[in-house]
Structure formats: structure tokens, C-alpha cells
């Protein structure tokens with residue numbers, strides 16, 4: 001392995017691995033059936049410091065580096081992808097955005113309970129007509145003395161039902177393009193803020209994905225995150241970190257599908273021997289291992305750049321693009337290697353296959369990652 005992990009990083013990895021396999025894993029298949037949100041697990045994850053890992057201790061977090069975070073997130077994803085997406089959204093796009101742009105008051109009020117895992121947060125950017133193109137959003141925030149009045153509908157919001165607060169973006173100036181979008185911290189229970197349609201999804205069934213509806217919702221002006229017009233930048237920089245998380249999540253599910261495939265091909269006998277003895281199967285195992293290792297290097301490299309405080313937008317998109325495409329190939333192969341059994345609910349690979357399908361879609365589709373990567377290359381004057 002290229003990366004020499006520190007003792008601390010290895011310790012976090014091993015602690016989370018143990019927790020994940022003992023506590024999160026055994027009930028994952030059941031949750032996939034019942035769609036039950038693992039609230040109890042999140043409480044424990046909060047106590048273990050997994051819900052605000054990169055947030056400094058004075059704001060309720062662990063002060064861990066991004067490498068430790070991706071190792072931990074992969075371990076949770078290994079057992080339950082639904083649990084890991086909630087952890088990913090909470091840690092990066094919610095907590096880190098408040099850490100970076102929030103006032104001291106906002107950090108005390110929102111970040112401390114979020115980072116210590118006492119409450120769940122959401123990030124509401126997407127709308128029915130504004131997915132890949134968030135500039136096209138129509139939610140508005142109109143200033144009225146010491147309040148903003150929010151109107152609009154957000155869609156596909158992770159933890160929309162189970163969150164206690166959300167960061168929501170809205171237009172404060174229609175004529176100003178991306179500089180006319182602002183972000184707000186909106187607690188649940190405030191008048192005019194409700195949860196709408198709850199999606200019935202192919203995978204990640206224990207994580208709720210919902211519409212959030214704002215109808216003349218009056219938010220105190222002090223709840224604006226950053227300045228008026230900062231919302232697009234906040235979303236984009238939050239997504240940089242978020243995309244490393246989805247790449248780490250992809251890695252965890254791919255590793256689980258790979259391990260299940262090794263176990264199965266060693267024990268399944270056809271033509272008089274374990275199918276792992278057949279060259280056609282061995283080559284697939286070699287390809288899967290190589291793809292996973294390549295993704296791991298990209299994820300760790302993007303995380304290391306973030307830890308060194310270098311600009312990592314392009315590397316986060318590369319890691320997300322490669323790892324999310326990779327896990328879709330790995331889980332499809334895992335189902336194939338399990339033959340007819342892989343198509344049944346008796347084996348976890350069927351769930352891995354469904355769960356990973358969204359990884360190339362959310363937090364920016366593979367097509368959007370290619371736009372980000374090519375934009376970064378082509379606008380860099382150092383490139384020939």
C-alpha cells in the first residue's frame with residue numbers, strides 16, 4: 001500500500017471495523033426490508049465520535065483528519081450503506097460547511113449538537129427541476145426586516161424526515177446568477193417547514209430521502225450561513241468534501257462485495273472443484289482486487305490533499321467518479337459470481353448491487369464529475 005497509515009489512523013479503522021461488524025452489520029439486511037432508520041446506531045456512533053469526525057473538539061467533534069474519516073466511513077459502508085450515507089452527509093456537507101462558514105453563535109447552536117451526534121442534519125440544494133444544475137433552483141428567500149421568508153420545494157434530501165435541522169439554499173437575488181443564491185440554517189419545527197413526499201427507493205432503504213417544503217417559512221436573519229450570495233460557493237465547496245465521502249462509501253461496499261465473492265467462490269463447487277480454482281473466476285478476482293486498490297489510492301490521495309489544505313476539488317471528483325463506477329462493476333460481478341444465489345435475498349450481494357446504484361448519481365452524477373475534472377484541467381494555465 002502506498003499510504004503509510006499512522007498508528008492513530010489504524011486504531012480508528014480497527015475500532016470502527018469492530019463496531020461496524022458487531023453492531024451495524026447484523027441488522028442491515030433487516031433494515032433493508034423494513035426501511036427502519038437506525039437511530040440507535042447513530043446515537044452510539046455519536047458517542048464514538050463518528051458523526052463530526054473532522055470537527056474540532058471545542059465544537060463537539062473529534063478533530064480527526066480526513067484520512068481517518070474515509071477509513072471510518074468505508075468501514076461503516078462495508079456493513080450498511082444506508083447508515084454510511086447519513087454519516088457522510090452529516091460529517092462533511094453539513095458539519096464542515098457550518099465549521100467553515102458559520103458564526104460562533106451558529107456553531108454553538110447547531111454544530112455542537114450535530115458533531116456530537118445528538119441531532120441529524122440534512123443539506124437541501126436539489127429541487128424537482130434543479131438537480132445537476134442547481135443554479136436553476138427556484139426556492140426564494142425574501143428579506144423582511146430581521147427575517148427571511150422562504151418559499152419552495154427541495155427534493156431527494158437525505159435524512160429529510162429524520163433530521164432536526166437542514167442547510168437550505170435559496171435565491172436572494174434572481175438577477176445575480178450564482179451570486180444570488182444564499183444558504184440558511186433551518187431547524188425543524190419552525191412554522192412553514194414541512195416534510196413532503198418520502199421516496200420509495202431501489203437501495204439505501206434505511207436512509208430516508210424526502211421532499212422538504214417551505215411555505216412562507218420565516219427564518220431569523222441571523223440564520224444565514226456565510227453572507228448573502230455565498231450559498232452556491234458553500235454548496236460547491238461542501239460537495240468537494242462530500243464527494244470524498246461518497247468515494248469512501250463506494251470503497252466500503254465494494255470491499256464487502258469482494259469479500260463475499262471470495263468466500264463464495266472458495267466454497268461453491270462446480271465441475272468437481274471450488275469455482276475459485278477455475279481460471280475464468282481467478283481472473284475476475286484479480287481484476288476486482290485491482291479496481292478496488294486503484295480506487296483506494298484515489299480516495300486516500302484526495303483525502304490527503306484535503307488534510308494538507310491543498311485545493312482538492314478535481315481529485316475529489318476523480319475519486320468519486322472512479323470509485324462509484326468501480327463499485328457498480330464490482331457489485332455486478334459479485335452477483336454474477338454468486339450465480340442464481342446472487343439474485344436472491346439469501347446473499348448480501350443483491351443488496352450491495354442495489355445500494356451502490358445511486359453512488360454514480362448523488363452528490364453529482366458521473367457526468368457532472370467529468371465536467372468538474374475537465375473544467376479544472378482546461379482552465380489551469382500551467383497545462384499545455
Ligand code: CAA
Pocket residue numbers: 089123125126131132133134135156157158178232233234236237239240313362363364365368371372375
Ligand atoms: N468550491 C468553491 N467554489 C466553487 C467551487 C468549489 N468546488 N466550484 C465552483 N465554485 C464557484 C466558482 O468559483 C464560481 O464563483 P465565482 O464566479 O465567484 O468565482 C461559481 O462557483 C460558479 O462556478 P462555475 O462557473 O465553475 O460553476 P458552473 O455553474 O459552471 O458548474 C457544476 C457547476 C459543477 C456543474 C455544478 O453545478 C455542480 O456541481 N452540479 C452538480 C450538483 C450536485 O452535485 N448536486 C448533488 C446534490 S447534493 C446531494 O446529492 C446530497 C445528498 O443528500 C446525498
